[in-house]
Amino acid sequence: xxxxxxxxxxxxxxxxxxxxxxxxxxxxxxxxxxxxxxxxxxxxxxxxxxxxxxxxxxxxxxxxxxxxxxxxxxxxxxxxxxxxxxxxxxxxxxxxxxxxxxxxxxxxxxxxxxxxxxxxxxxxxxxxxxxxxxxxxxxxxxxxxxxxxxxxxxxxxxxxxxxxxxxxxxxxxxxxxxxxxxxxxxxxxxxxxxxxxxxxxxx
DNA sequence: AATTTGCCCAACCGCAGACTC
DNA sequence: GGAGTCTGCGGTTGGGCAAAT
Numbered sequence: 666x667x668x669x670x671x672x673x674x675x676x677x678x679x680x681x682x683x684x685x686x687x688x689x690x691x692x693x694x695x696x697x698x699x700x701x702x703x704x705x706x707x708x709x710x711x712x713x714x715x716x717x718x719x720x721x722x723x724x725x726x727x728x729x730x731x732x733x734x735x736x737x738x739x740x741x742x743x744x745x746x747x748x749x750x751x752x753x754x755x756x757x758x759x760x761x762x763x764x765x766x767x768x769x770x771x772x773x774x775x776x777x778x779x780x781x782x783x784x785x786x787x788x789x790x791x792x793x794x795x796x797x798x799x800x801x802x803x804x805x806x807x808x809x810x811x812x813x814x815x816x817x818x819x820x821x822x823x824x825x826x827x828x829x830x831x832x833x834x835x836x837x838x839x840x841x842x843x844x845x846x847x848x849x850x851x852x853x854x855x856x857x858x859x860x861x862x863x864x865x866x867x868x
Numbered sequence: 869a870a871t872t873t874g875c876c877c878a879a880c881c882g883c884a885g886a887c888t889c
Numbered sequence: 890g891g892a893g894t895c896t897g898c899g900g901t902t903g904g905g906c907a908a909a910t
Contacts, residue, residue: 687879687880688878688879688880688904689878689879689904690878690879708896709895710895710896711894711895723895723896724880724881724895724896724897725879725880727896727897728878728879728880729878729879731897732878732879733878760899760900761898761899762898762899763897763898763899774897774898774899775877775878775879775899776877778899778900779876779877779878780877782876782877782900783875783876783877870910871909871910872908872909872910873907873908873909873910874906874907874908874909875905875906875907875908876904876905876906876907877903877904877905878902878903878904878905879901879902879903879904880900880901880902880903881899881900881901881902882898882899882900882901883897883898883899883900884896884897884898885895885896885897885898886894886895886896886897887893887894887895887896888892888893888894888895889891889892889893889894
């Protein structure tokens with residue numbers, strides 16, 4: 666079943682449940698939030714929420730900015746190349762969506778998480794059911810228990826440098842640090858990961 | 869045409885680490 | 890060093906839409 670990208674996804678998602686505004690953001694709220702961030706920058710979210718006169722918590726404002734209003738957000742279809750990259754990075758990093766998103770310019774952790782949950786996890790399961798593609802996740806897991814642990818959804822946020830085996834190849838902070846802002850060339854990253862897979866096979 | 873089903877994805881929640889006083 | 894607050898992350902929820910019946 667093909668799904669269309671919503672043209673105006675912020676129209677009416679969730680209904681307000683409490684006194685503060687909740688649910689879908691209106692275009693007016695978006696505009697106010699963007700204005701305040703333009704002046705004060707994307708930090709001190711509680712203050713931003715107050716300055717914008719929005720009856721929303723700072724957390725909600727931050728999320729809206731990061732996932733929707735931030736400049737250079739790429740929306741819509743994930744390309745095959747990006748999908749491949751997500752698969753490879755997930756194999757290395759587990760469910761560390763923010764790290765994975767950091768390697769995909771313009772994509773948000775939420776988007777990648779959603780894409781994984783709705784598309785890739787099914788693909789993997791289908792392959793596993795057919796018996797042919799179990800290696801997608803297990804290849805790594807069999808060799809590196811840390812990857813499995815990190816991807817198990819425990820909520821634990823291990824430091825990149827604490828990774829053993831798989832991670833030790835890319836221990837460099839600049840490589841894994843989510844604050845690493847430079848957009849990375851997808852082709853380069855794919856090649857890098859191929860190298861890493863080769864290294865994994867060597868173990 | 870009306871209803872049901874399946875799925876996507878924006879937004880919320882809880883937790884933990886970082887930061888400030 | 891401890892308490893309180895802020896920020897960021899991953900997991901989960903549920904409203905809305907298109908397809909199927």
